[in-house]
Structures are given as structure tokens and as C-alpha cells.
Amino acid sequence: MSSVPYPVQNLILGEDPLSLDRIRGILTRLEDTIIFSLIERAQFAHNPKAYRRGEFKELRDIGFNGSWLEWFLKETETFHAKARRYTSPDEYPFTDINELPPPILKPAPHPPILYPNKINVNKSILSFYVQHIVPRITRQATLALSALKRANGISGDEEFEDDGNYGSAAFVDLEVLQAISKRVHYGKFVSESKFRDDPAAFIPHIQSRNREALANLITKPAVEQKLLQRLRKKANLYAINFSPDGEPLNDSATRKIDVEGVVELYEDYIIPLTKEVEVDYLLVRLDGMSPEEIEALASKPKQNGQ
Numbered sequence: 001m002s003s004v005p006y007p008v009q010n011l012i013l014g015e016d017p018l019s020l021d022r023i024r025g026i027l028t029r030l031e032d033t034i035i036f037s038l039i040e041r042a043q044f045a046h047n048p049k050a051y052r053r054g055e056f057k058e059l060r061d062i063g064f065n066g067s068w069l070e071w072f073l074k075e076t077e078t079f080h081a082k083a084r085r086y087t088s089p090d091e092y093p094f095t096d097i098n099e100l101p102p103p104i105l106k107p108a109p110h111p112p113i114l115y116p117n118k119i120n121v122n123k124s125i126l127s128f129y130v131q132h133i134v135p136r137i138t139r140q141a142t143l144a145l146s147a148l149k150r151a152n153g154i155s156g157d158e159e160f161e162d163d164g165n166y167g168s169a170a171f172v173d174l175e176v177l178q179a180i181s182k183r184v185h186y187g188k189f190v191s192e193s194k195f196r197d198d199p200a201a202f203i204p205h206i207q208s209r210n211r212e213a214l215a216n217l218i219t220k221p222a223v224e225q226k227l228l229q230r231l232r233k234k235a236n237l238y239a240i241n242f243s244p245d246g247e248p249l250n251d252s253a254t255r256k257i258d259v260e261g262v263v264e265l266y267e268d269y270i271i272p273l274t275k276e277v278e279v280d281y282l283l284v285r286l287d288g289m290s291p292e293e294i295e296a297l298a299s300k301p302k303q304n305g306q
């Protein structure tokens, strides 16, 4: 009998949700989502106005004092919260959960996979995205826009960075942010998997709050190196434009995105933040457990050693 395919991210139907191979498979798929959504965002100019708080009078008039993007996030996440998106252990809102409505459906029957925790690093993701990622990936679009505006006699620095596509750009911002957030918070699954594989190795460092030792235990340099190699190849490939008859235009001037920018984003931000989440998660992994329960865990033999 042939096996029935199912979505790899389906936490209800899937195989062992804590298999490290399966989790790494999900991280690999999320690379595609992140690269493609960055490519989508790169077609619009920077639009700095959309990221400044209180900039739009129309929003202030309806009592919202955040930025255009924060408003867009809140409105979208309000709807997604009703559809029980944030009851899933791999989905985290950017809006404060207390400002979102309860789900209309009962929570889906997710098996308890993660240890109870309140870790959510979306604030840091949003701030880094606005300050560093958007200006970098929109540089080409902003330059093209500036040239066009200059040719039409328009002047003024701010003008050159603004194409007025606030709604379209924010829609893609949301996609990039959600994909990065999901990727980074998957660090919790990675950590749970590594912890269960060898609890005795982690317990003393959790008890002594030794972040550095925990970071060393979860770091796998060979995995990171392979990831960055793969990412550069993927970004190079996905960045190619095609002529109308389907011939690849394989020169750097027509690239859809700054490939090195994508690699640096992973190397300097996404991987380090994923590791931070892994360590944060480990630090709460024994909370509320009795000394006997911890002792029983500590005496479990090491398993696969992935």
C-alpha cells in the first residue's frame, strides 16, 4: 500500500513532530518562503513613512497611534486570531495577544509538543526588519524610482524613497515578517528535540543559568555552513529574471534581489536569533518541575545524538 502524502507542517497528522530531520525540513522550506517574500517586497520602494509611528493623520483620527505597518498587522492579526491561528504552537502574532480577540473555533487538538512557555521575539524581529531589512532590500527599487523622478523634474530626498504603495508593500511586509517569525520560533521545536535526546547534558547548565554552555550544546557549525551554502544557491536561482520567451537573463544587473543581502540576513540575524530562542526555551524547560521529576529526566540515557 502506498503511503498517503500529508503537509509536512501539519502538526496534527504528521509523523513525530520532534524528529530533528523533520524540523530541519521545515526550516529548509521556510528558506524558500523567506526568499520569495523578500523578492516580492524588493519591487517596492522603501516607503519610510509606512514605518513611522503617528505619521498618518487618518489613523490618528481613528485612535491608532502606531505606524501604518503596525496598524496593518493589528487588523490582519485580529482576523487571524479569530480563525485560531495563534493557538498553534508555531504561530506568533506581532500584536500584543491581549489586544487580539479570542478564537471563534475551539483550539485545534494539537498534541502538547512544547513545554509551556511565553517566549515571543516578534518585537525584536519587527524592529530589525524596519531598521535594517527593508532599507537594504528596497535599495534597487528606490534607486530606480529616484532616477525616474529626477528625469521628471521631481526633487526632495523623501520623495525619492516613496512610491505610495503603502498597502501593497505592507501586505508583503506581513508575509516576510510571519515567515521569519515562524522560522525563528521553530527554534523551540529544535530545542525540545535536542533536550529530549539527551536531557542529562542540558540539565546542569539550565540549573546554573549558563547561557553560553547551552548555546554551545545546541550549535551545529556544519549544519549552519551547509544552510548558508544552500541559501546562496537558492537565492541566486530565484533571483533570475526570464526573457519573454523563457530564456534566463543570467546577469547580475537584472537580479530580482541582492543575493548577498539574503545570505547576510540569515548569517547575522536569523540564525543567531533562532539560537537565542533555543536557549531562552531551554532556560524555562525545567520550570515548575519537582526535584524528583528532574532527577528522573537526568537519568535518561542519551538517544540518537543528532
Ligand SMILES: O=C(O)C(=O)C[C@]1(C(=O)O)C=C[C@@H](O)C=C1
Binding pocket: 024, 027, 190, 218, 219, 220, 221, 223, 224, 227, 270, 271, 272, 274, 275, 278
Ligand atoms: O538545525 C539545528 O540544529 C538548529 O539548531 C537550527 C540552526 C539554524 O538556525 O538553522 C541553529 C543552530 C545550529 O547551529 C544549526 C542550525
